[in-house]
Amino acid sequence: MTSLNQRSSGLVQRRTEASRLAADKDRPSGQEEDESRRGDEQEDDDTGDSKETRLTLMEEVLLLGLKDREGYTSFWNDCISSGLRGCMLIELALRGRLQLEACGMRRKGLLARKVICKSDAPTGDVLLDEALKHIKDTQPPETVQSWIELLSGETWNPLKLHYQLRNVRERLAKNLVEKGVLTTEKQNFLLFDMTTHPLTNNNIKQRLIKKVQEVVLEKWVNDPTRIDKRLLALIFLAHSSDVLENAFAPLLDDQYDLAMKRVRLLLELEPEGESMKTNANELLWAVVAAFTK
Numbered sequence: 001m002t003s004l005n006q007r008s009s010g011l012v013q014r015r016t017e018a019s020r021l022a023a024d025k026d027r028p029s030g031q032e033e034d035e036s037r038r039g040d041e042q043e044d045d046d047t048g049d050s051k052e053t054r055l056t057l058m059e060e061v062l063l064l065g066l067k068d069r070e071g072y073t074s075f076w077n078d079c080i081s082s083g084l085r086g087c088m089l090i091e092l093a094l095r096g097r098l099q100l101e102a103c104g105m106r107r108k109g110l111l112a113r114k115v116i117c118k119s120d121a122p123t124g125d126v127l128l129d130e131a132l133k134h135i136k137d138t139q140p141p142e143t144v145q146s147w148i149e150l151l152s153g154e155t156w157n158p159l160k161l162h163y164q165l166r167n168v169r170e171r172l173a174k175n176l177v178e179k180g181v182l183t184t185e186k187q188n189f190l191l192f193d194m195t196t197h198p199l200t201n202n203n204i205k206q207r208l209i210k211k212v213q214e215v216v217l218e219k220w221v222n223d224p225t226r227i228d229k230r231l232l233a234l235i236f237l238a239h240s241s242d243v244l245e246n247a248f249a250p251l252l253d254d255q256y257d258l259a260m261k262r263v264r265l266l267l268e269l270e271p272e273g274e275s276m277k278t279n280a281n282e283l284l285w286a287v288v289a290a291f292t293k
Helices: 032-038 057-065 080-094 126-137 144-152 158-163 168-178 202-216 229-240 244-248 253-267 271-275 282-292
Strands: 098-100 115-117 185-188 193-196
Touching: 057 080, 057 168, 057 202, 057 229, 057 244, 080 098, 080 126, 080 144, 080 168, 080 229, 080 282, 098 282, 115 126, 126 144, 126 168, 144 158, 144 282, 202 229, 202 244, 202 253, 229 244, 229 253, 229 282, 244 253, 271 282
Parallel strands: none
Antiparallel strands: 098 115, 185 193
């Protein structure tokens, strides 16, 4: 599993500072049921957006990684596959479908605790529901690290190959086509034809990029518990998928340096300690631990 801490070099194209993003909304502690009910209605800071343009974590990470005109991710990116599976686990946790098993008398580490199905109610997303069914039907339960590997197909056990979610990037791209963000084209690469998905709605991608930039610039708070969980997860998973710096490419040099400095501060956090804080999502920090171990 590629480490989150190995990528800190920047891209050279930097133009302007990100625009203003709506303030983060803290959720008070002790309202887990309320968070579960609201999970299906993803938070969207742009009040003008319709429900059709609200994206899942997986779609946001893929959109950051897609080349606008070419419509595909870098051939050299071998991190995004596992990163997208991590997105699925966190998305399901934020929607109140998954959680980590209880600690018991002797507290286990995040990576030793099993993933438990909290609710099997459909999410309305085919990929999420497929992953949720695998997790619900599997006994004994598996850990976060195991699920990232199993859903990615990274297992030597032939009896567990059926857990692999296939054509994830293509299926996510088709979701974005349906939401009016991408379009579908065919490109010829000498020896083969490939379906590509160039960007068609630049406004949505620019809002996503500004949202990521705002988290580590104008709206930065030096306390991860005050950062919206979905935005915090997006920073971590975009970095683990090697697409985060695409969002920082338009920044000026000093803004870029500041953004990367604050990302490194987040990467240096101790997941075990953060998961024990009030209102923390343990499964989110377990996924972070899986990519930083």
